[in-house]
Amino acid sequence: MNRLLFFLTLIVFSFSACEEIPPLVTGSTPGNTGPTPPSDQLRQVVIEEFTGVACVQCPSGSAIIRDLVAIHGQQLIAISIHSSENFSVTTPHNQYDFRTVEGDALNNYLGGPLGFPSAVVNRKLFDGRSSLQLGKNEWPGFVAEEKAIRPKLN
């Protein structure tokens, strides 16, 4: 029984870590961001987004891209490509098909997305990822990560 108590105490102590020092989260407010002058630029980041007119989640993706452009200014080059088989078809509400041969080829070349919208940042396979394609919650993090790397040439 004493051994049991000893082990239980050990477990309790091993889980009761000290108070964490939290990361600093500032958020953004309209007006405190803007384009970065070219002279101050560190690195350009390219984000290629795959989207479709009939995809319900895609306007959210566009809104996130707009925000990222507002935050990172000229350091971010955003490209949106209509290339989804299912979401690019013409419907009574939409008579345009925005797909291009190049867009479809890019989609195929960069590995098909698991879902739409999806994007590739700097065409880089990030640590711990098995695909170049990233869900929209991952874009801001990887764009910031890539932007923070110092350029080899300036």
Place this chain on the structure above:
Amino acid sequence: MKIQKLLNSIFVTSCLLLVTWSATFSQEGARISGNLELNANFFVRDSSINAFNTPQYDRQLYGADAWLNMNYNYKGFDVGVRFDMFQNSYLLNPSDSYTAQGVGNWYVQKSINKLGITGGYFYDIIGSGIIFRAYESRPLAIDQALYGIRLTYDFSDNWRLKGFTGRQKKQFDLYESNFRGASIDGFVSIDSSKVTLAPGFGVVSRTLDDNTMNNLVATLNTYRGPTYDPNGVLIDKGDIFTPKYSTYAFSVYNTLTAGPFSWYVEGAYKTKDVLNDPLEPRETISGDTIIGRFVQKTGTVLYTSISYAKNGLGITLEGKQTKNFDFRTRPQAEGIQGLVHFLPPTTRVNTYRMLARYAYNIQFIGETAVQADIRYRFNKSLTVNVNFSNIGDRNSKELYREGYLEFYYKYQRKWTLTAGAQYQEYNQDVLQGKPGVPFVTSFTPYFDFLYKMTKKNSIRFEGQYMSLEEVKGVLGDYGNWAFGLVEYSIAPNWTFTLSDMYNIKPGKLSPEDTSTGKKEKKHYPRFDIYYSYKTNRFSLSYVKQVEGIVCSGGICRLEPAFSGVKVSVNSTF
């Protein structure tokens, strides 16, 4: 990463040497066992059923997945190694191609008196898996093995303490977050009665790595921050929060058995954790409102299952309530990726093709579920099974409902007939992530007739008809289906199966005939030959398969159409 590969190579070489050495000296009591699973796919492009536009159909034409497992056991000392191979595989991402191979698993294990030591990749579970389950499900490329150390200590025959620490496997790599956990499991028998208890308590903690946290903070920094009035008084705190590095999940569980009754109950609590809430709105700094954002919340799960079995009557009642219990190695992981736990499914696991077409997909963010299953054996010939399940989301909005009735009749040893019907209501919008699509309401009668011609030869017929309810005059999804199957078996070696799934009344998503623009009544045939010899099993199949969902234990994924030939080999030695 290089060091890990080097260690893997050293380990495999050691294992091979050990096996060679043990074979040479043939130690008494030593045992080598293993198994092979190999699936090869030959892709034949068929744009008429949407089996195209992936690298496999466009240019690769071939793919294979294989797992070769070998274990060695000698005097309480166990070692094991598994070679994994993915060639042009669609298992990881059905619309992409994945190629990699190497040591997918290795472990060493030894019991020293009451202490058990495991090092390497290991699978384990706490309770029913609500706070932690390291497991493998090959059809979905799920391998949640933990790479680390596990210790167990047996205080007595009935009480065991377990502790582990490690990182979760990600194909041939590892996630960066750290895990540690412990549990105590016991067994208590009350002498004077037939009552037994199997209580347990478990705790698991995950600490996010710096890369994940930096990525998360960068994302949160794009969210709307707090706003203040000119006097510095907070008006709105915005959408941001300060994420926690460490999350702790606790679970208490018990199985009580009293004669024909068995009652399992588990309660789990998770401290504040960052999760992706797909329905939470946020306003971007450009003024747009988008749905879906990271939130930080505590989570709970309550799960219970009561069963009674006596005199041919079996009753099982199940209930589960989940609130914000999405527990992952990193909050950015989506779908079935990076999960570290498992929530028990509370729906029937259907195996017939049409009955399994709209299988329920567990919702980690929140659900309230109940299920009742009653089975009664009237006599040696007749058994009846009734099942009902109902699942709502966290706001009590309906997600899934199923009613199921089955009769099983056996006439001497000559023939058996299984027949019944299934009714389903399926929220396709949420469960398959297809926003805006209406509810699928289906009714499917079916039968399965097995006739034994001789001791060795038997023939089996299956028939199913799935009809969907029209919504505002429109037949949703793929519409109505008829399914037929004939299977001829020559025991113990051969089985031949021919089946066809026919889109008898095409729905909104059924493929169109390119020349006429009309919905096509497509056939999806399948032909299989199985050959078994002792512990080896071979199969060759020609398959045309419609888009659908593939599930394993309530974890599901949308899978695109398949067209081509499949070859598989399974062997145990």
